[in-house]
Each structure stands twice: as structure tokens, then as C-alpha cells.
Amino acid sequence: MKNRILISLNILACVCCIALAIKFIAMPIAAKIIYANQYKTLMFQCDNVMRDHMIAKNRVKHERSKKSIKDLESAEIGLISCHYYDKLRKKMLIWGLTEHDLSNIGLEAIEKNSYDLKKYVEYHEFKY
Amino acid sequence: MNLNISFFMIFFLYLLPTHVLSEDGLSKILRKAILRGGYESPQSLYVNNEEELASEGEVLFKSKHMSLNSDVSCSTCHISSHGSSDGISNAAGIGGSGEGKERLLSGARIVPRNTLGFWGVGSKGFKVFFWDGRVDFSHYKVISQFGSNLPSKDPLVTSVHIPVVEIRETLEEDAFIISHTQESTITAVSVYKAIVENLKTHERKTIEKIADKIGINYNEVTYLHVATSVASFIRKEFQIKNTVLNEFVTNRKSLTSKQLEGGILFYGKGNCASCHNGPHFTDQKFYTVPFPQLGFGKNGFGIDYGRYNVTFNPDDLYKFRTPSLYNNGKTAPYGHSGSVMTLYDSIKAHYDPLSIVNINEYDELQRHEYYKYLSKSDTVNRVNFLTDSEVLLIIEFLRILDFD
Numbered sequence: 001m002k003n004r005i006l007i008s009l010n011i012l013a014c015v016c017c018i019a020l021a022i023k024f025i026a027m028p029i030a031a032k033i034i035y036a037n038q039y040k041t042l043m044f045q046c047d048n049v050m051r052d053h054m055i056a057k058n059r060v061k062h063e064r065s066k067k068s069i070k071d072l073e074s075a076e077i078g079l080i081s082c083h084y085y086d087k088l089r090k091k092m093l094i095w096g097l098t099e100h101d102l103s104n105i106g107l108e109a110i111e112k113n114s115y116d117l118k119k120y121v122e123y124h125e126f127k128y
Numbered sequence: 129m130n131l132n133i134s135f136f137m138i139f140f141l142y143l144l145p146t147h148v149l150s151e152d153g154l155s156k157i158l159r160k161a162i163l164r165g166g167y168e169s170p171q172s173l174y175v176n177n178e179e180e181l182a183s184e185g186e187v188l189f190k191s192k193h194m195s196l197n198s199d200v201s202c203s204t205c206h207i208s209s210h211g212s213s214d215g216i217s218n219a220a221g222i223g224g225s226g227e228g229k230e231r232l233l234s235g236a237r238i239v240p241r242n243t244l245g246f247w248g249v250g251s252k253g254f255k256v257f258f259w260d261g262r263v264d265f266s267h268y269k270v271i272s273q274f275g276s277n278l279p280s281k282d283p284l285v286t287s288v289h290i291p292v293v294e295i296r297e298t299l300e301e302d303a304f305i306i307s308h309t310q311e312s313t314i315t316a317v318s319v320y321k322a323i324v325e326n327l328k329t330h331e332r333k334t335i336e337k338i339a340d341k342i343g344i345n346y347n348e349v350t351y352l353h354v355a356t357s358v359a360s361f362i363r364k365e366f367q368i369k370n371t372v373l374n375e376f377v378t379n380r381k382s383l384t385s386k387q388l389e390g391g392i393l394f395y396g397k398g399n400c401a402s403c404h405n406g407p408h409f410t411d412q413k414f415y416t417v418p419f420p421q422l423g424f425g426k427n428g429f430g431i432d433y434g435r436y437n438v439t440f441n442p443d444d445l446y447k448f449r450t451p452s453l454y455n456n457g458k459t460a461p462y463g464h465s466g467s468v469m470t471l472y473d474s475i476k477a478h479y480d481p482l483s484i485v486n487i488n489e490y491d492e493l494q495r496h497e498y499y500k501y502l503s504k505s506d507t508v509n510r511v512n513f514l515t516d517s518e519v520l521l522i523i524e525f526l527r528i529l530d531f532d
Contacts, residue, residue: 044429044493047428047429048429051427051431051433054440055436055442055445058440058441058442059442062441062442062443109429110424110428110429111238111424111428112424112429112430113422113423113424113425113429113430114238114423114424116422116423117217117218117232117238117422117423117424118232118233
């Protein structure tokens with residue numbers, strides 16, 4: 001009887017360990033592998049429509065006309081792209097990625113072209 | 129026979145004065161155009177009311193302790209051997225080692241704009257600073273991030289206040305900086321105080337000398353005094369010196385025929401002087417020149433909205449300040465993101481931008497952004513078509529604005 005209980009406790013402990021490992025190690029890694037690229041794309045799309053919205057808003061401020069108001073209305077509808085970004089962001093947080101992880105993925109997206117820059121600078125150096 | 133000799137004599141006499149007159153005539157036309165374009169001699173531009181602080185300013189300019197929590201000095205990016213810029217496309221800020229290319233490749237954080245040369249900044253009439261004019265004293269209403277709390281009425285001194293509080297340019301994002309990131313006068317004052325304390329610890333003698341020269345107590349030295357000293361050094365070190373152009377205009381010395389032709393193209397057909405005018409060969413206004421974007425840009429994702437980031441006026445999208453042309457032979461690469469390697473391509477970008485980009489290598493976003501640049505281009509309509517040899521002649525003319 002005692003042995004059975006011990007075995008059961010061992011199994012339970014193993015299951016807990018596996019569950020914890022899945023929750024805190026495997027799931028975040030999997031989330032990063034599965035969703036990182038999609039996250040970068042949606043982040044860019046959200047950033048893009050937000051910038052467009054801001055420009056349209058500033059246009060109305062500087063030059064109020066039927067056209068600028070219509071453009072602003074379109075830009076407001078365009079903000080729906082951010083909803084998809086927000087949904088994926090929450091999903092990734094649930095899968096165990098931290099805010100810090102998400103910021104890092106975001107930074108990689110924002111600074112994507114810095115690799116091109118380094119490559120470019122390697123070829124072109126100026127000396128006087 | 130006599131008729132032949134007479135004919136040749138008349139022909140010879142006809143040619144000689146015409147030839148002499150044409151060179152002379154061109155010189156006169158060019159001199160007049162240069163003066164009409166707002167030219168002033170280098171000597172008349174230099175004004176430095178605090179020149180006695182320049183030697184202390186030099187120490188601080190080269191001191192890595194100007195960076196509160198990293199290892200960058202003003203001279204990390206403004207390098208004498210690179211004509212006061214750094215020879216790379218985007219500036220390399222904190223986190224790397226060495227200078228220029230070495231710094232960028234050693235993992236420095238990228239500051240997504242090309243380092244502007246310092247020639248003539250702070251001299252008479254120089255009122256707009258940085259690519260996007262975030263310090264702009266050209267109107268009655270001064271533009272700067274300090275709002276109504278301007279640290280100084282001197283635009284250069286105000287500008288020296290900016291790089292030291294730029295995260296990734298000279299500041300690491302540590303706990304102190306994160307807690308002071310909000311834009312308010314109180315937090316800005318705390319950061320500047322911390323920088324001065326840092327300098328008092330590491331550059332004590334220099335700060336003592338500044339206090340002595342100004343006639344204040346050591347404890348009363350503020351960042352304003354530090355910035356005034358650095359500005360004084362910049363004014364002195366990077367003042368515009370005598371040029372071949374100045375000799376041509378003020379002492380009536382002659383130019384080579386290529387330089388002369390280049391000058392005529394610059395002020396004539398090329399219409400370059402429509403923006404590159406005034407004492408510094410810049411009208412200090414903002415235009416869209418379709419230079420390709422290199423690096424991730426000020427707005428991220430390979431986008432840089434330029435002046436718009438300062439004014440939030442959609443008419444200012446993709447506009448950048450006209451750069452000065454003094455010593456531009458030494459400040460390559462060119463453009464706000466340093467994407468253009470030669471003066472030749474730089475001139476081509478103004479009127480034939482597609483000739484300098486490989487559009488097939490762009491991704492879809494880069495192409496989209498580039499179309500926007502092209503559609504807003506101010507220069508394609510301003511600059512007339514120039515042949516390749518004409519571009520080379522303009523470069524010959526630009527070379528006479530260089531000096532040692």
C-alpha cells in the first residue's frame with residue numbers, strides 16, 4: 001500500500017515536472033518558433049496603420065477638407081490591423097513568452113535593416 | 129597670297145579676344161551669381177564670443193565622460209580624419225569599440241542617421257541643426273524639444289544639449305535613465321545634473337578651469353557652461369577656412385576652365401543654388417531628395433519621415449535639411465542615411481534617382497516607401513537634366529569649397 005502511494009506520488013511529481021517544463025520551457029520556445037515571424041509581420045502592419053492614422057489626423061489638423069476627413073476615416077478603419085496584432089500578442093503571452101521576449105522580437109523587426117547596413121558598411125569604408 | 133595672310137590675321141585677331149573675353153566673361157557672371165547667392169567670406173562668418181573656453185571645450189569634446197553611463201564622446205562620431213563626420217552610413221553609438229566601421233561592426237547600437245559634418249556650424253547665420261531641424265532658430269518661434277525652456281539663445285549651445293540625452297547615441301538604458309525618460313523639464317534637469325557630476329568626478333581640472341574662466345564657483349558649474357565650452361571648441365575647430373572659391377570671389381584669382389564651367393552649371397542649368405545658397409551653401413530649409421533609405425530609419429522598419437518627426441505636419445514627410453557644401457569632398461557617404469557613396473551619385477539622386485538604386489533588390493515595403501519619396505521629390509522638378517560630363521564639372525566646382 002505504502003509503495004503504491006509512493007509510486008503514485010512519484011508519477012504525480014513527474015507529471016507536475018513535465019507539465020511545468022511544458023508550461024515554462026517548451027511552450028514559450030514553441031510559441032517563439034511558431035509565431036515569431038507572424039508577430040513581426042503583424043507588428044509592422046499595426047505600426048504602419050498607426051503611423052498612417054497619425055499622419056491622416058495631422059493632415060486634418062493642418063488642412064481640414066472633405067478629402068482629409070475621408071482619409072482619416074479610412075485610416076481609422078485601417079487600425080483594425082492592430083486588433084490582430086493585439087490578439088497574437090496576448091496569445092503569445094498566454095503561451096508563456098514574457099513582455100521582454102516580445103519586445104526583443106519587436107526590436108528585431110524594427111531593426112531588420114541594420115543587417116543590410118552592416119553588410120553595406122563592410123564593402124564601403126571611407127578613408128581620407 | 130596677301131589676301132590669305134590678311135584673312136588669317138583677321139581670323140586670328142577675331143579668335144584671340146573672343147577667347148580671352150569668354151573666360152573673363154564667365155568669371156564675371158559666376159562671381160556675380162555667387163554674390164547674389166548670398167556668399168560671405170569665411171573670415172566674416174566666424175564669430176566666437178567664448179573663444180577662451182575652447183581649450184576646455186576640446187577636452188570635453190573628446191571626453192567619454194560626456195556620456196553619462198557609456199563610453200562615447202563627441203569625437204567618437206565627429207572624427208577629424210573623416211572631415212568631422214565618421215565615414216560610415218549610419219552613426220555608431222553606444223556599445224561598440226573603436227571608431228567608424230570598426231565600431232559599427234563591433235556591435236555598437238546604430239543611430240539611424242548619417243553623421244553631419246561640423247563645418248561652419250555655429251558661425252554667423254547658421255541657425256538650423258540636425259537633419260530634421262530639431263533645433264531650428266530660423267523663425268521668430270524657435271523649434272526645439274525644450275519648448276519654452278530653452279537652455280540658451282545660442283542655437284549651437286542648445287544643440288550641444290541634445291546628443292548627450294539621446295538613448296543609444298550616448299546613453300545606455302539603465303534604471304536611472306528609464307526613470308528619467310519622460311519628457312519633462314524636471315527630469316531633463318536631473319539628467320544634465322548627473323552628467324555634470326560625472327564630469328566633475330572624471331574631468332575635475334577642466335571643470336575647475338571653466339569655473340575660473342567664467343568667474344563662478346566650482347559648484348555653480350552647470351551643463352549650460354559645459355555646452356558653451358564644447359560649442360566654443362566646435363566653432364573654433366570647424367570654422368570655415370580660406371578656399372579657392374574665396375580667392376576667386378574676394379581676390380579675383382582665376383579658376384580653371386572646368387571649375388568655371390562647373391560653377392556656371394551649379395548656378396545656371398543645374399539650379400543647385402536654388403537650395404544650396406547663402407553663406408554656407410544651404411538655405412537651411414527642408415526638401416525631399418529621393419536618396420534611398422539605408423538602415424532601419426528613425427521610424428523603424430526602414431522608414432524615416434524626416435522633418436515630419438519634428439513638426440507632425442504631413443507636408444514635411446520625407447523632408448531633410450539642405451546640407452552645407454563646405455568640405456563635402458571629405459564627408460562621404462551622403463544623404464540622411466548615408467546611402468550614397470559618391471558626390472557623383474549624390475548629384476544624380478537629385479534629378480535621376482532611379483539611376484542609383486537597384487529596385488529589384490528592394491523588398492515590397494522598401495519599394496513602396498521609395499515610390500512615396502519619388503512622388504514627393506522636390507528636386508526632380510527643380511534640377512534640370514545634366515549629362516554625366518556636366519555632373520563631373522559640378523563636382524570640379526564643389527571641390528573648390530574644400531579646405532584643410
